[in-house]
Amino acid sequence: DSGVTQTPKHLITATGQRVTLRCSPRSGDLSVYWYQQSLDQGLQFLIQYYNGEERAKGNILERFSAQQFPDLHSELNLSSLELGDSALYFCASSVGLAGGGMGTQYFGPGTRLTVL
């Protein structure tokens, strides 16, 4: 158990809908990262937050957004869902550093999203 929690574990929804994935980092970790894992794209970095602020952006679609709250939990919002958004979404956390840089990222169990 990495100490990172994600809810829900599974999510089944229809095209065009909107969903919210939730992540709680390990105690003491200030950085939260979101990744998408799919068969055709592999593991892709989406976005990083550090202590409530967006720190880095990867291949995140405009239909997707994220935020990190004062208690450091994070949410990833996916809207106007398409079939191709079906994937495993991981959250990871690390200590992070104010000036940039990070420690080892510890991954949560993931949320499996199925879009029908």
Next chain:
Amino acid sequence: ELKVEQNPLFLSMQEGKNYTIYCNYSTTSDRLYWYRQDPGKSLESLFVLLSNGAVKQEGRLMASLDTKARLSTLHITAAVHDLSATYFCAVVLNTDKLIFGTGTRLQVFP
């Protein structure tokens, strides 16, 4: 753009044999990670390699880093069935992003 390539993509090996997984990356980085993923599960951190020539060992797995060649290897010694999993290398970009390789799916059979 940083590209991280692993080979082989699939590896089927007999118990007791040795093999090496290779991870090549395209631009300078100061840190490389190896992760393990069991089917349908999360990623587990195995090693972090911080400098040229770094070598880390845990059980039957040994990882090394050559920053000049932009190459890391994960060597498996005397494989056992419990090592069956997918192994990813991941390279740090701009101190904040972790870019993952394609993964190597390892299957160890008796």
